[in-house]
Amino acid sequence: MAVSHQAYDKDLAARKQRIIDSIAEKLRLHFGRTFEEASETQLYQAVALTVRDAIMERWTASRRARVQQQLKRVYYLSVEFLVGRSLTNNIINLLQDDAYRAALRELNVDLSQLEEVEPEAALGNGGLGRLAACFMDSLATLALPAMGCGIRYEYGLFKQYIIGGAQVEQPDVWLEDGNIWEVPTWDDQMEVRFGGRVVEDWSQGYLNIRYEDTTTVQAVPYDMPIIGYDSDVALSLRLWSAKSPTRIDMASFSRGEYAKAMEQKELAEVISKVLYPEDNHREGKMLRLKQHYFFTSATVQYIIKDFKKRYPDLAMTQLGEKVVIHINDTHPALAIPELMRILMDQEHLSFEDAWNTTRATFAYTNHTVMSEALEKWPVAIYRELLPRIYDITVALNEHYCQQLSAAFPGQWQRISDMAIIAYDQVRMANLAIALSFSVNGVSQQHAQILKSDVFANFNALEPDKFIGITNGITYRRWLMKANPGLARLITDAIGPKWKKDLAYLEDLAPYADDAAFREKFAAVKLQNKQRMAQWIRRNMEIDVDPGAIFDCQAKRLHEYKRQLLNVLRILHLYNTLLAHPNLDMPKRVFLFAAKASPGYTRAKLIIRLINAAADLINKTPQVRDKIQVVFLPNYCVSLAEVLIPSADISEQISTAGKEASGTGNMKFMLNGALTLGTLDGANVEIAQQVGMDNIYIFGGTAEQNADLYRTGAYHASDLYMQNPQLKAAVDLLIDERMPGDRHMQFADLYQSLLSGDPGNIADPYLLLNDFASYLLASEKTDRDYVKPDIWWRKAVLNSAKAGVFSSDRTIGEYNARIWHLSPIRMK
Numbered sequence: 001m002a003v004s005h006q007a008y009d010k011d012l013a014a015r016k017q018r019i020i021d022s023i024a025e026k027l028r029l030h031f032g033r034t035f036e037e038a039s040e041t042q043l044y045q046a047v048a049l050t051v052r053d054a055i056m057e058r059w060t061a062s063r064r065a066r067v068q069q070q071l072k073r074v075y076y077l078s079v080e081f082l083v084g085r086s087l088t089n090n091i092i093n094l095l096q097d098d099a100y101r102a103a104l105r106e107l108n109v110d111l112s113q114l115e116e117v118e119p120e121a122a123l124g125n126g127g128l129g130r131l132a133a134c135f136m137d138s139l140a141t142l143a144l145p146a147m148g149c150g151i152r153y154e155y156g157l158f159k160q161y162i163i164g165g166a167q168v169e170q171p172d173v174w175l176e177d178g179n180i181w182e183v184p185t186w187d188d189q190m191e192v193r194f195g196g197r198v199v200e201d202w203s204q205g206y207l208n209i210r211y212e213d214t215t216t217v218q219a220v221p222y223d224m225p226i227i228g229y230d231s232d233v234a235l236s237l238r239l240w241s242a243k244s245p246t247r248i249d250m251a252s253f254s255r256g257e258y259a260k261a262m263e264q265k266e267l268a269e270v271i272s273k274v275l276y277p278e279d280n281h282r283e284g285k286m287l288r289l290k291q292h293y294f295f296t297s298a299t300v301q302y303i304i305k306d307f308k309k310r311y312p313d314l315a316m317t318q319l320g321e322k323v324v325i326h327i328n329d330t331h332p333a334l335a336i337p338e339l340m341r342i343l344m345d346q347e348h349l350s351f352e353d354a355w356n357t358t359r360a361t362f363a364y365t366n367h368t369v370m371s372e373a374l375e376k377w378p379v380a381i382y383r384e385l386l387p388r389i390y391d392i393t394v395a396l397n398e399h400y401c402q403q404l405s406a407a408f409p410g411q412w413q414r415i416s417d418m419a420i421i422a423y424d425q426v427r428m429a430n431l432a433i434a435l436s437f438s439v440n441g442v443s444q445q446h447a448q449i450l451k452s453d454v455f456a457n458f459n460a461l462e463p464d465k466f467i468g469i470t471n472g473i474t475y476r477r478w479l480m481k482a483n484p485g486l487a488r489l490i491t492d493a494i495g496p497k498w499k500k501d502l503a504y505l506e507d508l509a510p511y512a513d514d515a516a517f518r519e520k521f522a523a524v525k526l527q528n529k530q531r532m533a534q535w536i537r538r539n540m541e542i543d544v545d546p547g548a549i550f551d552c553q554a555k556r557l558h559e560y561k562r563q564l565l566n567v568l569r570i571l572h573l574y575n576t577l578l579a580h581p582n583l584d585m586p587k588r589v590f591l592f593a594a595k596a597s598p599g600y601t602r603a604k605l606i607i608r609l610i611n612a613a614a615d616l617i618n619k620t621p622q623v624r625d626k627i628q629v630v631f632l633p634n635y636c637v638s639l640a641e642v643l644i645p646s647a648d649i650s651e652q653i654s655t656a657g658k659e660a661s662g663t664g665n666m667k668f669m670l671n672g673a674l675t676l677g678t679l680d681g682a683n684v685e686i687a688q689q690v691g692m693d694n695i696y697i698f699g700g701t702a703e704q705n706a707d708l709y710r711t712g713a714y715h716a717s718d719l720y721m722q723n724p725q726l727k728a729a730v731d732l733l734i735d736e737r738m739p740g741d742r743h744m745q746f747a748d749l750y751q752s753l754l755s756g757d758p759g760n761i762a763d764p765y766l767l768l769n770d771f772a773s774y775l776l777a778s779e780k781t782d783r784d785y786v787k788p789d790i791w792w793r794k795a796v797l798n799s800a801k802a803g804v805f806s807s808d809r810t811i812g813e814y815n816a817r818i819w820h821l822s823p824i825r826m827k
Helices: 005-031 040-069 087-093 097-106 111-115 127-141 250-254 258-272 282-310 316-322 331-346 351-359 379-385 387-407 412-418 428-434 444-454 456-461 475-481 484-494 502-513 515-540 563-579 601-618 637-646 664-670 683-690 702-711 716-722 724-734 747-754 767-785 788-805 807-819
Strands: 073-077 146-151 159-163 166-170 190-194 197-201 208-212 215-227 234-243 323-328 362-365 376-378 425-427 438-441 466-468 549-554 588-593 627-632 649-652 674-677
Touching: 005 040, 005 097, 040 087, 040 097, 040 111, 040 215, 040 234, 073 127, 073 282, 087 097, 087 111, 087 475, 097 111, 127 146, 127 215, 127 234, 127 323, 127 475, 127 807, 146 282, 166 601, 190 282, 197 387, 215 258, 215 282, 234 258, 234 282, 258 282, 282 316, 282 323, 282 331, 282 376, 282 379, 316 323, 316 351, 323 331, 323 807, 331 351, 331 362, 331 387, 331 428, 351 387, 362 428, 376 379, 379 387, 379 425, 387 412, 387 428, 412 456, 425 428, 438 444, 438 807, 444 456, 444 466, 444 683, 444 702, 475 484, 475 637, 475 664, 484 502, 484 515, 502 515, 502 788, 502 807, 515 627, 515 637, 515 788, 549 637, 549 767, 563 588, 563 601, 563 627, 563 724, 563 767, 588 637, 601 627, 601 747, 637 664, 649 664, 664 674, 664 683, 664 788, 674 683, 674 767, 674 788, 683 788, 716 724, 716 747, 716 767, 724 747, 724 767, 767 788, 788 807
Parallel strands: 073 146, 073 323, 146 234, 323 362, 362 438, 438 466, 549 588, 549 649, 588 627, 649 674
Antiparallel strands: 159 166, 190 215, 197 208, 215 234, 376 425
């Protein structure tokens, strides 16, 4: 039954007053302050504590219900969880957005500004971590029993500054004032051992493993509750922090050897300091391997502890009936031999029983076709750091190779390619495939490439194991939170049911033909562009025109994502406008946002080039009136929440066949941006949803690109010589007009396109091959943008067709096809 406006207003007033009273109480009891006396940080924490209280009730009840109902549980292991700020998202999921905003307005506080006080959890880098965070949101919304498990990085990746056009990395000290959303769970601390020697003892009639001279690190879990939207269920995101069991060496301290006294503590705790330490040297490789084993060992130890506590009557061989361990990419694959270790060494299962139990418990999501991202560890480091795990991995490899030999007799190269250990390397992707009952790609194209190319041999052995489940995003954050104006407009048009099920967004499609609705849609976009322009002015002291096309490329900086192709187009426009200053074209602002790995020299050079191109354009009057380039520093979730709603064009221009899926493409699409991209990853499915008339596709397909690589028929230098526009743009890379601290600073990029690196083809990501097609597609966006009826019809249809890319749909598919969990039933 519908609620009357009068009843709603009365309820809102009551909720508002309860919130004000609760905030006042938190300020008084926790900080000894009144509203008038409280600092901005104290007020934020007081508000957060009121939200936290509501979540804690659901968290406690959810855990109790799951235990009582003895439900199967999935543990989602990921080295990244890019959760973003939590305050407003939690308020939205609790359905209290209107009440909190009203309460804070009465206190002369803006919720959006207050949230900026919250330090952003530096627990990820890009799509991998953001996907994991979206999945936790959807798992809670769908009431599925789950726990996310990762590392509580003290400094995360890094905070990016742009100084003199170059990326400069600084520590991201997000935990400086603590994390109000986490709870340390001291009872679940685990010991993780590294190095030393393994001693086998058969004196008691069974194998007893003893460790000598090991280094022990204490894994302390910090749990963050994850609340679902309009749900009574709250799940746990468990993040492990490394601590030394010995806080200080008092003997060394007493001798005045103060640095040595703290050495063991520092060496232990460095494990959870930084995400993705550089691994181009031995120490970096050792640290990364330590990180991966640290959190997977602690997690698997906890899983076994919890299983034995909850199900004392079940045999350990029945673990897979109550537990699924899902590894998000290869980083957590060490959980596999760790489970084998516990089953054999502590639970005394036979190797065969441990093998079968492990294979019934693990599922693996692959996120890349890039060979360098399929982790491989040098045997020497693996054996030195994890001696018992190495012994078990050798046994797993021997057992698996026996199976391969039976399946492929005499095909030694095939067996070698599939082996877990070969050529002095431990191959984590092969380990994950061999010991998992399910392997999935993250788009339909990606899954097909895995089956037909990257893992074709494995697919021939177990064809039913490989499936495709297309990624999704949580629209609560990426529309309801990031773009409340559009969310209200959609609700006014089709009602609120889409907030619970994004499939209903399809009801918006007829409004693409409604001129009045298109006008409102465009007005919301303009407001978001004005907000983005204000952000740029406030943070960068640069003015941009909200009336221009906002052309956005925001993602991790990698050569295959082809930010360099975008820059070549910009340099072409620079040349064109120099020659034709009166060219009739809509003004365009190119917005870039990306972090480059600190050791990825070429990626960092591309950032310098983007900023050099911005300077070149800015000092050329006849060009800067038509185009502008802005590099947005320190791309993160909160910046994405401002940028994505403002975008007119979503640049998804990776080399077809290289991007597994992408999720930024879905976020931009949901917010009414039109995709300019290749048929790569989930772009293929976006094109299927919106139709080719409502997306701007260019470039070679994955199949065509594979043919170029396979036949060796690609010659970048020929294209360079044949296309004067392309040549002129590429030549600007080494032109003395290009700003910078030295001439020819971009010669490396020039050479990579025309002659290549030693042992590699020139232009390995086919930028020059797709350049002409890219220009044509870009020019088509110009022509459509100046025709509002055409442009905004396309934009509305993109939003309307985004329902299939909900992470709720994705998680529902994971559950139906892989996990087979029953929802938690709440009273």
